[in-house]
Amino acid sequence: MCSEGLRERYVNPYTDFAFKLLFGTDLNKEVLIGFLNALFNGEQVIEDVTYLNTEHLGSREPERRAVFDVYCQNEKGEKILIEMQKGEQQFFKDRSIYYSTYPIREQAIKGEIWDxxxxxxxxxxxxxxxxxxxxxxxxxxxVKLMETSTHEVFYDKLTFVYLEMPKFHKTEQELETLFDKWMFVLKNLSRLMERPTALQERVFNRLFEAAEIAQFSPDKLYAYEESLKVYRDWNNVINTAIQKGEAMGEARGEARGRAEGRVEGELIKARNIARNLKNIGLPTSEIATVTGLPIDEINSL
Known part of the structure; x- marks a missing residue:
């Protein structure tokens, strides 16, 4: 096992493995439902969700694939796509719009009249x-489609919700709503050594139980540690590039080039991790969760 002596009691939800474990599995479905109901704040009440395939291909072979973190539908058939973004991307909004086209297009009814x-x-x-x-x-x-002259919602069936976690600063004593509590636990989970007094609602029972590292099997612990390494290395690459770019001023373009080279290095490292996980018999789907690599690429290693 590759354990480096984890000191945390609970997982870091910003890692691919932990986020999908907590929100993307049938075992922890109640965690996802609780989070969504707090997010929607009574505008709708979700009683059940069905997990959908997270990997999508374009309508033609050459088109780019899309791999979602969590993709599900509620009992009314409404599609919900959740993405945990650990770092800034140059065209992040474009990516969000692009991803939204998949749950829209797949609703088309083929072979019969459709309105x-x-x-x-x-x-x-x-x-x-x-x-x-x-x-x-x-x-x-x-964010919704809006009529610019009246500021009225033009179309209410397409909604984008963005949560900028660095801007959430409430302490445990300042938490007022259930949604506040979800934001607090998402931001601070890996730093907690015990369950906060303010988070005693039943909905958090399963979350803290599923997030406790000490309860992991050896294989699950190994997978989490590998995912945590990828997350930390990725953060180090980006932070170093930013610091060097700021220090060099006019040489920021050069720093970006170095960062891209290091990201390429992280891709090579992810492939090596995937090979190791395959050697110990971890399922391909879990290897994809840990490394972020597409399943077909893992199968080809």
């Missing part, structure tokens, strides 16, 4: 960074 009626689609981004072009101090952003 184009769609179920609602929700794209939820949990961001471990702040959006450069959003100056508001608010961390919660809900």
């Amino acid at each position: 184009y009626e769609l179920k609602a689609v929700y794209i939820i981004g949990i961001l471990n960074f702040t959006l450069d072009d959003v100056k508001s101090p608010q961390f919660y952003h809900e």
